[in-house]
Amino acid sequence: MARTNERPTLFDHAARVISALDSQQRLQIVLKLAERDHVVHELVESLGKSQPLISQHLRVLKRSGLVTSARAGREVVYTLNSPKVAEVIHLAQRVGALTSEDGSGGLGEADASDSAQLGQTAVVGHPDTPKDPDTKMPGLVPDLPASPTPGLP
Structure with missing residues (x-):
């Protein structure tokens, strides 16, 4: 992560998100929260996991900033920060x-x-993908400086 006194880089942000999503249970929780807000007992019932396990995963997601929570009476409602x-x-x-x-x-x-x-279409190829592997698609791959070591890309 970024050193103190430095602003986090885009790589720092990406690493935080990827780290938080490094669990099948957390992936499932995020997809449930993408449907609508949930309380813990709904996630426990839906995912068939224990309450302590779901709560731990929610803490990781919350700490990463992907999820927020708000108290509603005796329950805590969890919300996905971004679809x-x-x-x-x-x-x-x-x-x-x-x-x-x-x-x-x-x-x-x-x-x-x-x-x-999972309700997803299996994507085998994309019509905009160039047939020539050396052809770049604008905006997808940044131009990198030449390697200082001869013979290396």
Whole structure:
């Protein structure tokens, strides 16, 4: 993370978000919160996990700034700070399906059924993707300075 007296960089922000999402249970909680606000007992029931476990995951998400909470009587209501977080998860699901463990780059039967179960369309390619791997898509990859070491990219 950023040193003291320095503003956090975009990489610091990205690392914070990715770290907070480094759990299947937290991914599921975020997607539930993307649907609507929830109280802990609703998440416990919906995800079939223990209350202490769900509460711990909510603390991590809250500490990262992805989730906020507000007391409503005796219960605490949890809210997702930005719907963009759910988009990040859906994008990661698609990227993960494209880069399957078998190295084929395609979807196996189990991957396709998992994707369908999640209500996501399995993306195999995008029409705007250049056919030539050396062709850059504007805005996606920044131009990097030349390597100071000859022979290295």
